[in-house]
Amino acid sequence: MMKIDRTITLLKQGKHITEEAVYSLCLKAQELLMTEANVTHVDTPVTICGDIHGQLHDLLTLFGKSGGVEKTRYIFLGDFVDRGFYSLESFLLLICYKLKYPDRITLIRGNHETRQITKVYGFYDEIMRKYGNSNVWRYCCEVFDYLSLGAIINNNIFCVHGGLSPDVSTIDEIRAIDRKQEVPHEGAMCDLLWSDPDDVEKWSLSPRGAGFVFGQNEVNQFLHTNNVELIARAHQLVMEGYKEMFDGGLVTVWSAPNYCYRCGNVAAVLRIEDDLQRNYTIFDAVQPQDGVGNAIIPTKKSQMDYFL
Amino acid sequence: MSERQDNKKFTRPGGINTIQVDAARQVHMRTMQARIPGGGSTTQSSTSRYKVPQTTMSNSGPRTPTASRMIPPARHICNNPNNPPCANCGGVIIPSPKAFLPLEDRPSMSINNWTISSKKRPILNAEELHNWETKELRGLGALPEMIFGNNFIRVMNTEHKWGIEYNTLDALKMVALSDSGIRVAHSKAWLDSKLQQQQNNAEDSSGIDMENSLKIVKNYDWTYSTEYEGTVVGDNKDKYSFKVDNNLTLPVDKLSKQDKILYFDEMVLFEDELADCGVSMLNVKIRVMNERLLLLSRFFLRVDDVLLRVYDSRIYVEFDDNIVMREIKKYEGNYNDILAKHHISHSHDPKAALRDSNWVAEHTPIIDRRCEVMTFND
Numbered sequence: 001m002m003k004i005d006r007t008i009t010l011l012k013q014g015k016h017i018t019e020e021a022v023y024s025l026c027l028k029a030q031e032l033l034m035t036e037a038n039v040t041h042v043d044t045p046v047t048i049c050g051d052i053h054g055q056l057h058d059l060l061t062l063f064g065k066s067g068g069v070e071k072t073r074y075i076f077l078g079d080f081v082d083r084g085f086y087s088l089e090s091f092l093l094l095i096c097y098k099l100k101y102p103d104r105i106t107l108i109r110g111n112h113e114t115r116q117i118t119k120v121y122g123f124y125d126e127i128m129r130k131y132g133n134s135n136v137w138r139y140c141c142e143v144f145d146y147l148s149l150g151a152i153i154n155n156n157i158f159c160v161h162g163g164l165s166p167d168v169s170t171i172d173e174i175r176a177i178d179r180k181q182e183v184p185h186e187g188a189m190c191d192l193l194w195s196d197p198d199d200v201e202k203w204s205l206s207p208r209g210a211g212f213v214f215g216q217n218e219v220n221q222f223l224h225t226n227n228v229e230l231i232a233r234a235h236q237l238v239m240e241g242y243k244e245m246f247d248g249g250l251v252t253v254w255s256a257p258n259y260c261y262r263c264g265n266v267a268a269v270l271r272i273e274d275d276l277q278r279n280y281t282i283f284d285a286v287q288p289q290d291g292v293g294n295a296i297i298p299t300k301k302s303q304m305d306y307f308l
Numbered sequence: 309m310s311e312r313q314d315n316k317k318f319t320r321p322g323g324i325n326t327i328q329v330d331a332a333r334q335v336h337m338r339t340m341q342a343r344i345p346g347g348g349s350t351t352q353s354s355t356s357r358y359k360v361p362q363t364t365m366s367n368s369g370p371r372t373p374t375a376s377r378m379i380p381p382a383r384h385i386c387n388n389p390n391n392p393p394c395a396n397c398g399g400v401i402i403p404s405p406k407a408f409l410p411l412e413d414r415p416s417m418s419i420n421n422w423t424i425s426s427k428k429r430p431i432l433n434a435e436e437l438h439n440w441e442t443k444e445l446r447g448l449g450a451l452p453e454m455i456f457g458n459n460f461i462r463v464m465n466t467e468h469k470w471g472i473e474y475n476t477l478d479a480l481k482m483v484a485l486s487d488s489g490i491r492v493a494h495s496k497a498w499l500d501s502k503l504q505q506q507q508n509n510a511e512d513s514s515g516i517d518m519e520n521s522l523k524i525v526k527n528y529d530w531t532y533s534t535e536y537e538g539t540v541v542g543d544n545k546d547k548y549s550f551k552v553d554n555n556l557t558l559p560v561d562k563l564s565k566q567d568k569i570l571y572f573d574e575m576v577l578f579e580d581e582l583a584d585c586g587v588s589m590l591n592v593k594i595r596v597m598n599e600r601l602l603l604l605s606r607f608f609l610r611v612d613d614v615l616l617r618v619y620d621s622r623i624y625v626e627f628d629d630n631i632v633m634r635e636i637k638k639y640e641g642n643y644n645d646i647l648a649k650h651h652i653s654h655s656h657d658p659k660a661a662l663r664d665s666n667w668v669a670e671h672t673p674i675i676d677r678r679c680e681v682m683t684f685n686d
Contacts, residue, residue: 117584120612120659166521186498194583198450203521207449207487207530208583209495212521237453239433262576263454264430304572307593307604308563 004096011093012060014086019135022092026139029095032102033146038175040106040151046073047281048159048270050234050242050253051110052094054084054122057286058257058267059093065283066269069097069104075151077234077253078110078161078193081140082121083260088130091140109147110161110234111193114183145180149192153272157230164214164222164231165191166203171226186210196236197245197252216246223249230278232270241268241282251278258285383598384419384570391415400571403428417571417596420627421467424596426573429458444477447485449526452580452588455480459575461592461603462541463625468684469543472623472632474592474605476577479536488529492585493613531609532580532588537621537636538605550634550680557679558624558635563602571596586610587663601625608665614643616662618669632682639672646671 007025010017047066052059066072080094081087097105111117118124118137127137151159152171167188168174177189184190191212200215219231231250238254245251257267271279386393390404391413403413416425432440432455441451457476464471502522574593581587587610594603602624609617618639625632643662649671650661661667 111584121581121584125660185494186501196450198526200525204525205522206583207524207526207528208585209491210498211583213450237431239431239437243434259454304569304595306564306566306569307595307602308558308560 004100008093008096008100011056011089011096014056014089016130017088017092019131022088022136023139025092025095025099026143028099029143030146032099033107033143033148034180036146036148038149038177038179039171040148041155042073042075042106042151042153042159044154044272044274044276046075046153046272048232048253048272049074049076050255050268051079051237052076052084052090053079053112053256053259054081054087054090054126055256055285056084056086056089056093058255058283059090061257061283061286062255062267062269065281066271069101073104075106075153075159076108077159077232078108078147079112079234080107080110081123082112082118084122084256085126087118087123087126088136088140095143106151107147108151108159108161109144109149109179109183109193111183113144113147115141115144116182145182147179149177149179149189150174152228154276156228156276157232157272158222158226158228159232160192161233162191162193162235163195163197163233164212164218165195166212166214167191169222169225171228194235197233197250216249219246219249229276237263237265238268239263239265241266242270242280257283261285384417384596387416387418387423387425388414391417397568399569402426402571402573415571415573418466419570419596419598421465421630422601422625422627423464423466423471424462424571424594424601425464426461426575426594427459428573428575429456431455432457440477440480445480447528448480448483449528449530451480452532452578454576454579456576456578459577459592461573461575461594463594463601463603463623464542465630465684468548468630470540470545470548470684471542472538472634473541474536474538474577474603474621476590478539479534479577479590479607480532482534482536483532484529485527486529487524487527488531488533490529490531490611490615492582492611531582531611531617532578532590533609533617533619534590534607535619535638536590536605536607537634538623548682548684550632550682552678552680554677554679556633556681558602558622558633562600562626563624567597567599569595569597571601582611586612586614589665591665599627601627606665606669608668610643610662610668612643616641616643616646616668616672618665618672620669630684634680634682636676636678637669637674638676639669640675641672 007017007021049062063069076094080091094105094107098107112121118141124134124137127134149160153159158171165188174188174192179189183193195212195214197219198213198215200213202217203212203214206213222231223229232253233250234253236252237259238252241254243252251270253268253270255267255269257265259265266282266284268280268282271281273279382398386400391400391402393399394401400415400417402415404415413428416423436457437451440457445451455476460473460475462471462473499522572595577590577592579589587608590605590607592603592605594601603622605621607619609615620637622635623632646668647659647662
């Protein structure tokens, strides 16, 4: 436990974590996550958090603004890694908290917690840059395979990263999935991590040729069948940090402020009280400052070039 | 990514230490340097140094010009006091030294009768988005994930009241509202497995109506491919028009000269990760020198394992001659054919090149080119 405290301190300072330390953390995390159900039961009060995407400083703000893991229960809806510059630190911090406070933090798998996606969208590159080899990336990917697919709060609120699946009408069907694998290209597990709500009449094919979009009817059906009142999901960027749809039957929570360091959006977390009341906390991106106190906006490719 | 020697000079007061090798630090440094158009590597020690008279430019600043490289007399004017000229070289400081979050930057400058301006704002908020979804872009199924709908770059001739601008809404209005025919790489496998499942469940009436759910309800070009070539603006927008002359080429010699860049801005108009099956992005950038400017609007599409597409639209203006040229180039090719051209197999990430639109444009077959010119002679 002493070791985890030390790692947490280092992570918060953005300091280097040795490959051996990551390995041992990931092993412990796998052992712990292995025992969890596909859909974890969580009691109120609890704070639901959306995509993080490697924005460590903003993750620290999130904990600061919402009470901190010492006092508050959390559900993270996935997409801890990719895009931001601190995917590893963000993910390891969450893993450390999970090991230290197993009943106070629930980690759900997002579509970015896969080998294939992290190879393209930044996490793999980050590890190569920081360690010069891909071992740490492999250790983390093995943890990804053990993350839960969803959570249920007080039997009233269903939490998932993406959305619904036509193959899943009851939450029990999710419990029957063999989740300990790389996310497949199709099927219930894939849909739960990928699908999006839209204003469509019924299940329909995404124009991309793979994946589903679902509408109010599917949401109402799912809520009714499972006797729940809300689906809380993440997966889509929202300027205001959260967006309720379908008469409040579904909410998108987004927790990466100023996404990709240039979108200018705010972030939100959703606290569910004992009486199931919803309270949103909004927060801004950390403002880095230069030597004379001016705010710095890190933008990609801001340097001028003689393009032709 | 190259390590800079002077990274060590930068220390953030308080806050969180970052890992030395981190890209954030380098991006940060680049941003700092971008604000010092002289290309200096030193950090400004005081904000007051930005406040120099706007219409004058010192030729005898601390960064003394060498005899071999004479700086021409300044003739440009910075129109927005938030984006003043650099005390050393006169270049417009973008982003504004007083940039804040959410970022709004609106620099502008003038040379002769030409005014160049640009604007950067965050992505659309819910209200704006709703308006676009239900009115402006009705029929376009799902809008791109990131829409910088208030961004633009505009080049305006104030004397002839004619200009051209690149904005997000007009670009998205050109996205086709019909099926593009393009499918993600795993589409067939995905559909086949669903059909298989449907057959297996044929007797099971409790399942959902798979046959219907495998139809696309909203048909639109989900790749957001746009052949946008800019929007002509101004009172005389209909009076003057471009004349096509495909024998013309942009004067690469003039544009290759390392003339001092007085104004540089770059922005994304929209971007979508195509549900992590690639990227679709429209990016615009401009550089203004003392005698001419070049603007490049680039639509870049990568559908992983399927397709690469680059649509370029360039605007070139020669200020003293009042000549405007527009060049359109379209590139398109099969993903795997182009990937095969990338020989750096020892790279840990051979697909990195396919994320670089410059590399892709260089290695993808050109499928269309057009060049046109406009002078203000009626």
